[in-house]
Amino acid sequence: MSDLRDFPDVSYSGVHHGPLQAGEWITLSDPKGRRHSVFLERGRIFHTTKGGIAHDDLIDGPDAVVIRSAGNVEYLALRPLMADYSVSMPRGAAVIYPKDTAQIVTMADIFPGAKVVEAGAGSGALTTALLRAVGIHGEVISYERREDFAEVARKNVTGFFGGEHPAWRLEVGDLVESLDETDVDRVVLDMLAPWECVDAAAGALVPGGVFCAYVATTTQLSRVVETLRAHGEFTEPRAWESLVRDWHVEGLAVRPGHRMQGHTAFLVTARRMAPGVKAPRKKRRPAPGAYGDDYSGPRRSESVGDTPTATDSSATDT
Numbered sequence: 001m002s003d004l005r006d007f008p009d010v011s012y013s014g015v016h017h018g019p020l021q022a023g024e025w026i027t028l029s030d031p032k033g034r035r036h037s038v039f040l041e042r043g044r045i046f047h048t049t050k051g052g053i054a055h056d057d058l059i060d061g062p063d064a065v066v067i068r069s070a071g072n073v074e075y076l077a078l079r080p081l082m083a084d085y086s087v088s089m090p091r092g093a094a095v096i097y098p099k100d101t102a103q104i105v106t107m108a109d110i111f112p113g114a115k116v117v118e119a120g121a122g123s124g125a126l127t128t129a130l131l132r133a134v135g136i137h138g139e140v141i142s143y144e145r146r147e148d149f150a151e152v153a154r155k156n157v158t159g160f161f162g163g164e165h166p167a168w169r170l171e172v173g174d175l176v177e178s179l180d181e182t183d184v185d186r187v188v189l190d191m192l193a194p195w196e197c198v199d200a201a202a203g204a205l206v207p208g209g210v211f212c213a214y215v216a217t218t219t220q221l222s223r224v225v226e227t228l229r230a231h232g233e234f235t236e237p238r239a240w241e242s243l244v245r246d247w248h249v250e251g252l253a254v255r256p257g258h259r260m261q262g263h264t265a266f267l268v269t270a271r272r273m274a275p276g277v278k279a280p281r282k283k284r285r286p287a288p289g290a291y292g293d294d295y296s297g298p299r300r301s302e303s304v305g306d307t308p309t310a311t312d313s314s315a316t317d318t
């Protein structure tokens with residue numbers, strides 16, 4: 001693996017300028033738009049059904065060129081954007097797709113200098129976006145309980161930045177057992193049971209900090225939202241999903257694309273109240289039967305909401 005010193009990139013953005021170099025990833029696209037990720041190494045050949053492409057013919061040359069295979073087929077060679085890299089890099093666990101990463105970065109309000117806790121690191125796709133958003137003055141602490149996945153994440157993240165990112169710490173372990181951070185601005189969870197982490201996240205987050213969970217199924221969505229409510233010291237959770245539809249634009253044929261990604265996951269965010277301050281109860285009554293006999297999930301205790309809210313206490317200060 002190359003060292004960051006090979007790529008004088010003071011911003012640690014993962015973006016490389018200048019001629020293509022051995023030790024970086026490029027994307028080769030064939031005439032049908034099929035894309036292949038290639039790790040450039042001197043002396044290597046990328047084999048296609050239409051003949052080989054010598055890495056040496058790209059190394060030391062410019063980005064964004066057209067290269068011909070030995071069989072005379074044109075391939076577009078480009079440095080991948082972060083979104084391209086995250087969907088084509090080697091995977092251990094399933095990755096968060098760019099449409100959801102974009103939502104997380106904005107809606108969980110990941111900012112330069114933020115201290116962010118993430119779990120699980122999985123393949124490291126979200127990690128790269130978090131690191132890019134927090135920058136070198138921030139901190140991303142990623143927990144991953146599977147050592148093999150942690151290794152995949154480490155390779156992918158260092159591969160993207162060209163070496164160790166100074167703002168990143170990868171902890172191999174279960175977040176519930178190992179999280180001992182405080183003053184955390186944001187907690188972002190992509191795992192099977194994020195509700196198990198609500199207490200640990202509450203202990204780590206600063207007042208006003210953002211809890212964000214990414215869950216694939218409605219049963220997970222319900223459980224994490226109700227656990228946040230039952231905890232009491234989080235604001236009313238917001239739950240949503242994002243649907244992205246590509247468009248075909250060609251002359252007079254301008255229409256939605258035939259294919260779209262139907263479902264990836266749901267997102268949930270809530271803000272951490274100051275310790276000991278209960279979030280105001282929702283004013284509206286729950287829908288009839290919402291918490292009827294069939295409901296067996298987490299419930300808010302009756303006393304919740306009786307204590308002063310953050311708004312109440314600040315009102316007495318003025």
Ligand SMILES: C[S@@+](CC[C@H](N)C(=O)[O-])C[C@H]1O[C@@H](n2cnc3c(N)ncnc32)[C@H](O)[C@@H]1O
Nearest residue numbers: 093096120122123124125126145174175190191
């Ligand atoms: C879907 S993957 C995360 C993918 C990652 N967000 C990405 O974009 O590449 C979920 C990961 O969470 C890990 N995991 C599940 N529960 C965990 C916990 N309590 N603490 C740490 N890691 C956990 C799993 O081992 C798995 O690798």
